[in-house]
Amino acid sequence: MSIAYDMIRTYPADITVDRALMASAVDTLLDCAEACTSCADSCLSEDQVGSLRRCIRTNMDCADVCSTTARVLSRHTGYDANITASLLQACIQACQTCADECGRHASMHEHCRICAEACGRCTTACRELLTAIEATYR
Amino acid sequence: MSIAYDMIRTYPADITVDRALMASAVDTLLDCAEACTSCADSCLSEDQVGSLRRCIRTNMDCADVCSTTARVLSRHTGYDANITASLLQACIQACQTCADECGRHASMHEHCRICAEACGRCTTACRELLTAIEATYR
Amino acid sequence: MSIAYDMIRTYPADITVDRALMASAVDTLLDCAEACTSCADSCLSEDQVGSLRRCIRTNMDCADVCSTTARVLSRHTGYDANITASLLQACIQACQTCADECGRHASMHEHCRICAEACGRCTTACRELLTAIEATYR
């Protein structure tokens, strides 16, 4: 059981979205942010850093967006579905783009392969949560 | 001349969007993030903190989203218009919601009034930049 | 095996500190940041929010410091032991203070109990890593 699940389990008021689904999305976002921060740094140390500029930059954007999304999803007091939904859409965009970019270097760099997979899992988790959230206000 | 403008002025490669417009958006985002971080803390110290829960939470979300958006807009290498555009949309949503929420307390709390104004300016700046970015790929 | 370990395992250059120890510290920091972000929000929804102001604020500081420390520890290129060591000291201070503050409410609020434990584990992990780092340049 992750710390995100343990914390959401003990949140003292109501949450409109399923707690296990929300905690799982937070875990996946934190993993993706960590993978992207590390992958940017690994790319920076590669001999061919000149051909990894776009990868480094996309990694940095994806790390920042995933960290912020994880924070917003960890707050339930005064919840606003519109902020959460629009941020999840931005996060899906960042994760997809980063999965594609890291995927291009996956056969050469093990760190890009692992990061592309983390971004792929995060795209899926954000999409599932977005679907669940949209279902609550339609 | 702000540091954001000074830095974008000296960026050594091409930027598709107008540099002054981009720098101005970054300045406005950084101001809004600072206003929201401070307003959350001021609300936390008010006697009636119990009626400011939603305001505190929205301030925290808005601060996180604006900080991340300012970082993404400060990077130009390996630029991806889709990430920028979707993040600006999320930021507009967060700023509008926070402007509304702080606006409700503006007559009672000076910090909420100043923060609501900062969020309003940020909504406008993000919309103008989004329009300019969308014009470059249509 | 955590994503932090998987990423540090595939870092393509030398690291002066033991990789497993470093990855373990990053995991503990990310858990602590998540616990603190969530605990601030849980405190904000409690009936007695007025008596949890210091706890909320300390949680927010600890979340920010732990997130930044995790990022710095996830970078190995151009490593500077002085930055890492001084940041670990600041992080130990934040985690200790937050463990104490949450510990005061642990018997009343389950989220504070879990968060205090996460802060305690993080204090220990940062101390162990700091000792290992100091050993490399003495």
Add this chain to the structure above:
Amino acid sequence: MSIAYDMIRTYPADITVDRALMASAVDTLLDCAEACTSCADSCLSEDQVGSLRRCIRTNMDCADVCSTTARVLSRHTGYDANITASLLQACIQACQTCADECGRHASMHEHCRICAEACGRCTTACRELLTAIEATYR
């Protein structure tokens, strides 16, 4: 008058440190964080990116540490002098190191020159604030 000053001016409770001094430090920290985020990106687009790896990494660390320090200094509720002081020490270390590193490339890259100056001002501002804070509890 900056937004940081406007917000601290309207903080509704007592602050032990001089408000103008605190606001000025926050302004300087936010400028330094913005300079470092931008400088990392400018370095990444330079032809000789391979010789700017350490500069990029130090910029990223300094941006993260300054952003977190600005947030902590923008909170006054439940203030803890020990957290603030130890974080300011870490920030001084990061800013000094970054000022030195960017200073090495200042004659070749205008963005490094501007960033080195911002880091230098931030070192000074953090030291002055640290001295003022230490005076309050000695």
